[in-house]
Amino acid sequence: MEITTRSLWTLIHGMGFGALYLLAGSGAIAFLYQRFSADAPAAPSPGKDHLLGIYLAVMAALAWLTVLTGTYIIYPWYRAAPPKGTTSQWHLIGMEWKEHVAWLVPIAITAAAVVVIRYARDLKYHPQLRVALHGFIVLSLFAAGIAGFFGAMLDKNAPVEGGQTVQLVQGEKQ
């Protein structure tokens, strides 16, 4: 089984960092809801607050890794040779939106992570901060969803073909 280095990078960027971020996002919303809902325990263990902060910090790291690999490693290949044909319109609109809207994600989720880490247990006394946290996480998921959708829809044949071949698995010789 072989894969080109360009294909490997797009896998790391999209199916690695990006997809993990999208999966983690729904978990963060559930975590926040569980932590601050009306029937949540009045005095949960301090570890839960720390865990939420760590969880969001990991999400922020994933978001930064996604946009940095996307912008500085993969995007130059797309700029070099936009494929002609039925998918060219996707590239005109989709790639242009994706490349910019994705940068809203790390900004929003970093702010959310810092607020949770800084306020920790005190967050229960700040309902408007919790509203902002929920909003930032939902909005970052929406922006990441747009970027992921267009990433999946774009024709990757032209940009990701090329580079050295990486052999992942070698079958036995008969």
Next chain:
Amino acid sequence: MSTQNTIPRHDSALVPNGPGAAAILAAGIGSFAVAVLTVAADKSALVKNLLAIYKPTGALSGVTTASIVVWLAAWAILEWRWQKKNVSLRSINIVAFALLGLSLLLTFPPLGDLL
């Protein structure tokens, strides 16, 4: 954005809401910077060339780098101003989400092209 030192606060709230408000509003400002610079680079060849600080990525490198600088600078200034204050967080949330919403819209090429 007016700050209100006299907003009643819960006795148990140890950290004032100012630092949280600073993070939220700065994120709105940083996101809006991405949108404004994206439209500016699209409209002006001069801006586009100025923002192409890393040639393989083109103007996107400058748009995002400048936006990060704006975001962090706004955050540092707001943090410095509000770190020991309680501010009207509801109005700050409204402004921050309006900026984030506008950023989503303006980065969508057909809408950005209308400007």
